[in-house]
Structure formats: structure tokens, C-alpha cells
Amino acid sequence: MIALSDYARVVVFTGAGMSAESGVPTYRGRGGIWQQYDYEDYACESAFRRHPQRVLDFHELRREQVLGCEPHAGHAHLASLQRTHPSLSIVTQNIDGMHQRAGGAVAAELHGSLWRLRCAQHGVVEDAAAGRFVRRDCTQCGRPLRPDITWFGDMIDEAVFAQARALIEMCSLFVCIGTSAVVWPAAGLIPFDVRQRPHLVEINPEPTDGSARFDRVLRASASALPELLVP
Numbered sequence: 001m002i003a004l005s006d007y008a009r010v011v012v013f014t015g016a017g018m019s020a021e022s023g024v025p026t027y028r029g030r031g032g033i034w035q036q037y038d039y040e041d042y043a044c045e046s047a048f049r050r051h052p053q054r055v056l057d058f059h060e061l062r063r064e065q066v067l068g069c070e071p072h073a074g075h076a077h078l079a080s081l082q083r084t085h086p087s088l089s090i091v092t093q094n095i096d097g098m099h100q101r102a103g104g105a106v107a108a109e110l111h112g113s114l115w116r117l118r119c120a121q122h123g124v125v126e127d128a129a130a131g132r133f134v135r136r137d138c139t140q141c142g143r144p145l146r147p148d149i150t151w152f153g154d155m156i157d158e159a160v161f162a163q164a165r166a167l168i169e170m171c172s173l174f175v176c177i178g179t180s181a182v183v184w185p186a187a188g189l190i191p192f193d194v195r196q197r198p199h200l201v202e203i204n205p206e207p208t209d210g211s212a213r214f215d216r217v218l219r220a221s222a223s224a225l226p227e228l229l230v231p
């Protein structure tokens with residue numbers, strides 16, 4: 001058990017495992033999305049240029065999947081901890097919006113969001129939460145709007161990463177939940193090699209490549225957070 005009151009600033013860094021118990025599939029491992037779908041056909045800019053509607057349909061399917069899932073006790077617990085411990089920041093690789101649906105405030109969505117569209121050229125972002133992912137074109141250039149997420153081969157959103165880095169630099173506790181931490185540059189945000197290292201905790205039912213480098217490893221599921229992190 002970890003008492004947040006022992007730490008002035010906390011960053012919780014989440015990956016697909018955070019949403020797994022809600023029924024949202026992870027990316028790697030058994031039943032992972034990239035076992036079923038080749039990312040080169042569904043999750044990169046060149047696939048979108050070749051077959052925009054096919055790529056939008058794939059993401060629409062993912063949106064429907066997410067809408068059929070409910071945030072679990074772990075999501076709700078993080079949101080409630082943020083009320084008692086306002087310096088708890090959530091930095092997520094997830095694009096599913098589950099933290100927000102549970103009432104959590106997300107400081108950085110590193111890989112964007114399934115609930116927005118954007119123009120690759122003009123950066124114009126449209127909220128698509130209410131509508132379906134049918135092809136919509138940019139009003140400025142006529143190119144089809146793409147999901148506002150970071151696909152394979154895309155540049156990262158530097159401003160979002162800068163925001164995450166600033167929070168991580170100041171934190172005294174860093175809790176990594178449900179990520180295999182193999183996708184860079186997001187994985188590089190885990191502050192293993194910094195001079196003023198925060199206390200580093202991993203929460204994951206399975207070992208990861210980085211497990212040995214954490215100060216504390218809790219082999220537990222994300223839904224067990226109410227027992228693992230206390231105010």
C-alpha cells in the first residue's frame with residue numbers, strides 16, 4: 001500500500017492495461033489489437049492516404065467498443081484521489097477517454113484521443129465525440145480529417161510531451177500502471193535515470209522489460225487501485 005500523503009507531487013502514468021478490466025483490449029499480448037490488425041493497414045498515415053474510410057471504420061469500431069465499456073473501480077479511485085490530492089496528475093498513453101469518463105482530469109494524452117478528428121496539414125482539431133467517424137473533409141484544404149491520435153510513424157505532439165515532462169520532473173512519486181512501456185518516446189518518460197529520482201512504482205499483473213528498475217513492483221490489476229493507493 002502506498003500513502004499519497006507521503007508525497008508532494010504524484011504522477012500516474014497509464015497504458016492500455018488500465019482499461020483492460022473495463023473490456024477495452026490491450027495492444028500487445030494475448031487478444032491484443034496488433035495481433036488481429038496489421039497496424040500498417042490501419043494505424044499509419046500512409047494507410048489513411050490509401051484507404052481513408054477503411055481506417056476511419058477501424059477507429060469507429062474501436063470507439064463503439066470503448067462506448068460499450070464502463071470505467072472500473074481503479075479509474076474512479078484515481079478521480080477521487082485527485083479531489084483529495086490535487087497535485088496528482090494523470091499522464092496517459094490511452095486514447096479511449098476512460099479516465100475522463102470516470103471524472104478524472106488528464107494532464108496529458110500522449111497519443112491523442114479517439115474522440116477528436118484533425119487535419120494532418122492544418123492541425124485543425126474537431127471534437128467528434130457526438131458523431132460517427134464518417135469521412136469529413138478539412139474546410140481549409142479539402143483533405144479528409146483523420147483521428148487525432150498518434151499513429152505509427154507520426155511525429156509526437158511536442159507540446160503534450162513537454163507538459164508531461166514538466167509534471168514528471170517535479171513529482172516525488174511516479175506510478176506506472178498497465179503499460180508494457182515498449183513504445184517510445186512515451187516509454188522514455190519513465191524517470192529511471194534522472195538525478196532527483198522520484199519513488200518509482202509499477203502496477204502490473206505481468207512483468208515488463210523495465211520491472212527490475214522500479215523501486216517497488218505491485219503485481220496487481222488496475223481495478224485493485226483502491227487497496228494499493230491510499231490518500
Ligand code: APR
Pocket residue numbers: 014015016017018020021026027028029032093094111150177178179180181182183203204205206207208220221222223
Ligand atoms: N491491470 C494492469 N495492467 C494490465 C492489466 C490489468 N488488469 N491487464 C494487462 N495489463 C498490462 C499488461 O501486462 C501489459 O504490460 O498492460 C500492459 C499493456 O501493454 P500494451 O498492450 O503494450 O499497451 P501500452 O503499453 O499502453 O501500449 C503503448 O502502444 O500501440 C501503441 O499507441 C499504442 O498507446 C499504445 C502504446
